[in-house]
Amino acid sequence: xxxxxxxxxxxxxxxxxxxxxxxxxxxxxxxxxxxxxxxxxxxxxxxxxxxxxxxxxxxxxxxxxxxxxxxxxxxxxxxxxxxxxxxxxxxxxxxxxxxxxxxxxxxxxxxxxxxxxxxxxxxxxxxxxxxxxxxxxxxxxxxxxxxxxxxxxxxxxxxxxxxxxxxxxxxxxxxxxxxxxxxxxxxxxxxxxxxxxxxxxxxxxxxxxxxxxxxxxxxxxxxxxxxxxxxxxxxxxxxxxxxxxxxxxxxxxxxxxxxxxxxxxxxxxxxxxxxxxxxxxxxxxxxxxxxxxxxxxxxxxxxxxxxxxxxxxxxxxxxxxxxxxxxxxxxxxxxxxxxxxxxxxxxxxxxxxxxxxxxxxxxxxxxxxxxxxxxxxxxxxxxxxxxxxxxxxxxxxxxxxxxxxxxxxxxxxxxxxxxxxxxxxxxxxxxxxxxxxxxxxxxxxxxxxxxxxxxxxxxxxxxxxxxxxxxxxxxxxxxxxxxxxxxxxxxxxxxxxxxxxxxxxxxxxxxxxxxxxxxxxxxxxxxxxxxxxxxxxxxxxxxxxxxxxxxxxxxxxxxxxxxxxxxxxxxxxxxxxxxxxxxxxxxxxxxxxxxxxxxxxxx
Numbered sequence: 001x002x003x004x005x006x007x008x009x010x011x012x013x014x015x016x017x018x019x020x021x022x023x024x025x026x027x028x029x030x031x032x033x034x035x036x037x038x039x040x041x042x043x044x045x046x047x048x049x050x051x052x053x054x055x056x057x058x059x060x061x062x063x064x065x066x067x068x069x070x071x072x073x074x075x076x077x078x079x080x081x082x083x084x085x086x087x088x089x090x091x092x093x094x095x096x097x098x099x100x101x102x103x104x105x106x107x108x109x110x111x112x113x114x115x116x117x118x119x120x121x122x123x124x125x126x127x128x129x130x131x132x133x134x135x136x137x138x139x140x141x142x143x144x145x146x147x148x149x150x151x152x153x154x155x156x157x158x159x160x161x162x163x164x165x166x167x168x169x170x171x172x173x174x175x176x177x178x179x180x181x182x183x184x185x186x187x188x189x190x191x192x193x194x195x196x197x198x199x200x201x202x203x204x205x206x207x208x209x210x211x212x213x214x215x216x217x218x219x220x221x222x223x224x225x226x227x228x229x230x231x232x233x234x235x236x237x238x239x240x241x242x243x244x245x246x247x248x249x250x251x252x253x254x255x256x257x258x259x260x261x262x263x264x265x266x267x268x269x270x271x272x273x274x275x276x277x278x279x280x281x282x283x284x285x286x287x288x289x290x291x292x293x294x295x296x297x298x299x300x301x302x303x304x305x306x307x308x309x310x311x312x313x314x315x316x317x318x319x320x321x322x323x324x325x326x327x328x329x330x331x332x333x334x335x336x337x338x339x340x341x342x343x344x345x346x347x348x349x350x351x352x353x354x355x356x357x358x359x360x361x362x363x364x365x366x367x368x369x370x371x372x373x374x375x376x377x378x379x380x381x382x383x384x385x386x387x388x389x390x391x392x393x394x395x396x397x398x399x400x401x402x403x404x405x406x407x408x409x410x411x412x413x414x415x416x417x418x419x420x421x422x423x424x425x426x427x428x429x430x431x432x433x434x435x436x437x438x439x440x441x442x443x444x445x446x447x448x449x450x451x452x453x454x455x456x457x458x459x460x461x462x463x464x465x466x467x468x469x470x471x472x473x474x475x476x477x478x479x480x481x482x483x484x485x486x487x488x489x490x491x492x493x494x495x496x497x498x499x500x501x502x503x504x505x506x507x508x509x510x511x512x513x514x515x516x517x518x519x520x521x522x523x524x525x526x527x528x529x530x531x532x533x534x535x536x537x538x539x540x541x542x543x544x545x546x547x548x549x550x551x552x553x554x555x556x557x558x559x560x561x562x563x564x565x566x567x568x569x570x571x572x573x574x575x576x577x578x579x580x581x582x583x584x585x586x587x588x589x590x591x592x593x594x595x596x597x598x599x600x601x602x603x
Contacts, residue, residue: 003320004048004117005313005368008562010041010110013369017549018376023104026383028095037107043087044111051080052118059121059260060436064202066252071202071262077122078204084115084126085155090133098137098145099153105375109309113368116306117313120440121260125158127306128199132159132211135299136230139287148209148230158205161299162194162212162231162266170453172213172293173222177268179214179229179283189280190214190231191269193250200264201233201249208233210247211299212268212283213292220290228292229283231268237275244273246281257439304405304448305374311444312367315412318419318437319360325432326353326422347422356418358572363415365569366539367408369546374404392473399462399470400538402454407535409444410451416441455527458534464515471511478504478541485544493551496544496574503537503581510589522591533584540578543570 014020020037023029055076065072084090093108094100103111115123133152136144151157168174177192190212194200201208210231219225237243246269253263271279287295330344347353377400380393419434420427427434445451463471478500485497514530517523550566553559 001320002045002049003324004045004053004114004317006316006320007041007045008559009365009368010113012546012549012562012566013372014106014110016553017369017546018106018372020104020106020376020379023379023383028102028383029104032103037103040092040101040103040107040111041114044089044114047080047083047087047089048114048118051076051083052115052122055080056119056121056260057430057433057436059119060439063254063259064252064262066249069249071249071252071264073202073204073260073262077125077260080119080122081125081204082155085153090126090130090155091153093130094133094137094153098133098149105378106372109306109375110372112306113309113313113316113371116310117317119260120310120314121258123310124258124261125199125202125204127303127310128161129157129159131299131302131306132161132209134302135211135295136286138298139228139291139295140230144230144284144286148232151207152209156205157207157209157232158199158202160197160199160208160210161296161303162197162200162210163296164196165193166195166265170449172226175213175215175226177212177214179216179227179285180280181216186284188214188216188229188283188285189269189278190229190283191280193268194266196253197264197266198258198261200262200266202262206234210266211286211296213296214283216289223293225290226292227289228286228295230286231281231283235275235282243275246271246273246275246279248272255443257436257441257443259439300448301401304401304454305371307444307447308367308405308408309371309375311408311412311441312364312371314437314441314444315360315364315408315415316368318416318434318441319357319364321432321434321437322360322419322422322427323348323357325426326357329424353422356422358569359576360415360418361565362543362569362573362577363408363411365566366542366546366573367412369542370400370404370539371408373542374400395466395470395473396477398465399458399474402449402458402462402531403535403538405448406445406451406454406531407539409441409447410532410535413438413441413445451531452528455531456524459514459527459530460520460524463511468511468515471508474538475504475508478537481541481545481548484548488548488551490551492571493548496547496570499574499578500537500540500544503540503578506582506585507534507537510585513589514591517591519591521596522593525591525593525596526588529584530588533581533588536577536581536584540573543573546570 021034024032055074058074062074091100092103093105096102129152133149136149163172165175179188179190181188212229212231213226215225216227234242235245248267250265250267268281269279275282326348327346329347331347377393377397381390384390416438423432426432482497482501485493514523547567547570550563554563
């Protein structure tokens with residue numbers, strides 16, 4: 001059995017729950033079948049296991065170094081990424097017009113989860129490149145797609161996203177990087193610096209295309225004046241010669257996790273590599289002038305779902321490692337056994353260890369299910385038969401994105417912490433991989449927007465949009481699941497359905513009251529708690545969905561343990577996690593202003 005992900009679980013989610021085989025009836029996916037989907041998953045598992053996982057520890061221990069302006073990485077990284085590209089995985093979800101496989105995104109993300117579980121540091125390079133290519137396909141010109149996306153598809157060019165600056169951080173509207181148009185207007189010269197740039201510089205590819213947010217002088221203030229530019233590391237100079245663009249690495253950041261991913265402070269236009277005797281990094285406008293935020297959100301939202309999936313993948317592999325350890329580690333005896341000469345039992349036999357394993361299972365498998373559900377919504381938004389169905393999928397994706405990013409990042413981190421606990425004292429040593437997995441996972445609550453930013457996005461923007469229509473759509477899907485569960489002639493299913501039904505109703509009541517308060521400070525003061533509560537309701541709904549499928553398929557004797565495990569994890573979530581929602585919603589409903597009225601001096 002793979003120690004990265006459970007292939008049986010992925011098959012359950014893709015085929016028994018999401019029914020991705022039915023997508024092959026649609027034109028975009030008509031050349032595919034379950035056989036092709038399985039072949040892709042097997043390829044991903046093989047490359048992740050053979051090329052990514054073996055150097056995960058080495059990349060963690062041998063961090064990127066800047067030597068004479070060259071970033072040095074472990075030698076195993078480049079061939080691993082070459083194997084990824086040679087298998088066609090960069091374009092797995094892209095259209096045939098760029099040589100893509102046109103896989104459903106649910107299948108593509110399921111396959112990519114193997115790489116996130118195996119070695120998230122190395123997997124970050126294709127993660128960013130795929131996101132950059134998809135942005136350019138959506139907003140770039142035909143010439144830009146040919147110039148930048150085509151070499152990305154073969155792994156010859158990698159991509160980055162350059163948003164943050166040292167003084168601005170998440171307040172993107174305050175960036176100061178400027179883009180000065182050339183007299184002809186077809187190119188710009190960029191000046192400024194960008195911080196926290198993953199994949200910012202390396203020798204892993206022939207070129208790197210930075211997607212940079214900057215302001216053109218004379219534009220409106222704040223985010224409305226931001227434009228997006230493609231700024232390659234290498235450009236074509238006079239006579240077709242390859243020339244280094246005016247982009248330089250000022251220094252490398254050293255994080256507690258994802259240590260195999262280069263993270264850089266980049267300077268644009270510092271004059272270190274002048275072009276035609278002039279300073280300024282040469283870049284091209286992508287999309288409309290002052291339309292940079294809209295374009296960048298295309299990449300950011302895709303990355304948010306993938307970050308959440310990555311947190312779930314790390315939680316899953318940590319769970320599998322701790323489960324294997326618990327099954328092999330003898331310690332103690334069953335309660336009531338007084339004969340000290342009897343053999344010790346594996347720690348998996350102890351109730352508290354089973355509690356920790358169940359928590360990990362509930363968090364990780366539920367989070368992977370949510371990530372693949374969101375990926376499936378992308379497939380629906382692209383290819384559903386009616387405009388109404390496509391629009392509904394888009395609304396659901398909008399409201400679920402902050403949850404799919406933030407909930408796994410919070411709770412699969414906790415699951416990884418429990419994996420360390422299951423290992424006991426060994427878990428805190430580097431002899432076992434779970435401590436590295438914890439450090440890697442700790443970055444995910446910050447990546448692509450902190451928990452607080454996602455919370456404000458959910459309560460301040462996604463829930464109220466279109467008069468709350470997205471939340472109504474989500475509640476309607478939950479109630480449909482509840483109705484199916486109530487129709488099952490099983491007391492347990494009906495009890496779970498009743499518990500979820502009460503929380504869905506309570507969430508609706510509290511949301512209406514809070515949004516009706518009219519005071520933005522009061523509304524958003526406890527947005528993080530609202531996100532936590534909503535995320536728990538969404539995961540309870542997800543687990544009820546999975547339990548209904550498992551219950552229906554229980555007749556398969558050869559898989560009965562698998563399905564019983566799903567039912568047990570669902571019961572765990574409803575018994576241990578869903579009851580936490582009540583107090584959280586009570587706090588949100590109270591419109592408590594403790595955090596608003598707190599003064600700096602009081603700390």
